[in-house]
Amino acid sequence: MAEAPESEPIPSSSENTVACDVKDEEEPLAKKRKVDKEVNEKLEHRLGGILCCAVCLDLPQAAVYQCSNGHLMCATCFTHLLADARLRDEAATCPNCRVEISKTSASRNLAVEKTVSELPAECKYCTQVFPRHSLQHHEQKSCENRITGCRYECIGCGWRGPAHESVPHEAACPHPHRSAAEVVDVIAEREKRVRDSNAVYDQLLDLLSYEKISFNDLQLKPYRTEEYVHKLYYETSRFSAFGHQWVVKAFINKNQRDPTQSSQREITYQLILKSKTACPVPLQWAWLRGPFGDAALRPRLHQHSFSDEHSDAPPLPLPLADPADANRLLANKAIHFRLFLASK
Ligand SMILES: [Zn+2]
Ligand SMILES: [Zn+2]
Ligand SMILES: [Zn+2]
Ligand SMILES: [Zn+2]
Structure with a gap:
């Protein structure tokens, strides 16, 4: 969520009660305030129950999606449902009414997003109450009790x-x-x-001066095998680089049989030499976002000497900047990326 300018805290019920105890002449006003406060609290509580995500029952932090019958889902749960459905090779459905949901059939509900952002929430450090849209700014920038x-x-x-x-x-x-x-x-x-974290950029720049460099914009698509056990894997079509044929395979949760059983999603990939070679092919590569990529990556440089005996590079984790993006990638029809290759 974008940072919002800080709002005034919403007065707490204890402040109202103090005013009521101290001055008798203000009693009717204080009583009215207290009643208003109780009504508000109940209304907030009821709104919370109505506007929460149908899957995780939390109030959505950012985007809110709805099925064609109007059931609400937070962005994380919506993406998770789409990813689960792809992994199971079936259509995603609304958990409430079972109507089919997809990126095109579901829509955002801006009124709910706005209403949720105005609902009060308590600061985790000082317990003052703020509208949700300004809570993050308060907790990170201005709360006197925040940990620094x-x-x-x-x-x-x-x-x-x-x-x-x-x-x-x-x-x-x-x-x-x-x-x-x-x-x-x-x-x-x-x-x-600092030097270590910058080293990868120096190495990548260095690769640009290699004699042989190449990049391919690739798509990993899901496949299933039924031979021994039902297995799901991702694979690109074959591509050529440096006079050889290559392919990239990827697996979810280290080849877990049914990855929908775990809420964590980890994608590992393997670069594989498909053609025969008379002599070893030493290669360095980096996985980049590319023009159609859907997630920010943390650049990493890897190397392997490919030969007929060692045609598969060791499996490597997809270098996602935010691991939560794995579901966003899996929710798509294919995972798009650019593979940058260099050889001396
Ligand atoms: Zn949710
Ligand atoms: Zn529904
Ligand atoms: Zn605070
Ligand atoms: Zn000190």
Whole structure:
């Protein structure tokens, strides 16, 4: 959800009760407020029951989808239902009324999305109540009780605590008074981590200068075997690179027989040499999003020396930036990606 500007907290019922106890002359007003509050709470409660997702029963955080009969589903559950149906090779259906659902037949319900974003929710740190659309901003940016670190963390301070305690902590923190010789190891370790995470970009740039480079925009499509056991796998059509024929296969949850039994989805893939070769083919490759890809990837570089005996590279996890995107990929007819290959 996009960050929304922070709203004023919604007054809590305890504030109303205090006002009622202190001033007798305000009693009728306070009573009215209390009654209004109770009515509101009940209304909020009832709305929560009506607007929740039919699958997980939670109030949707972002997009809300509905079947053609109007039953509501949060985006995560909707994608999960579509992915499950693809894995089972059947049509996805609404859990309430069994009507068929798909990306084209289901629609967003913007009125429900907006209403849910206005419903009150409690901050997990300070228990103040905010409209849902501004809760994230409050919890991450401005709540006095949110957990923060010390500004001298970069030179080794490991303090974590509520934001309102960070100013007194930093005033007394011993770390800024340490000598350069004492903090040099911490800084060197930090620099190493940055270098390591940047190394993959340097390697990818380096590959662009190789004599032989190639890329293919590929589609992994689901297939089923019925020979021994019912097995589901994904495969691309054959493609050529460097005078050889290749294929990419992928498996869900390490070849689990029925991946719909687990809520976690893990996709592993294997690059396979399909043609015979007289001498080994050492290859480096990276899986990229490509022009039709549906999920952000964290670039990784892999290598394998392909030969007739070692025609299958070891299985590797699909480098998704957000593992939750696996369901989004599986909900589609095919998984689109670009395979970048390089050989010296
Ligand atoms: Zn849900
Ligand atoms: Zn329905
Ligand atoms: Zn708070
Ligand atoms: Zn500190």
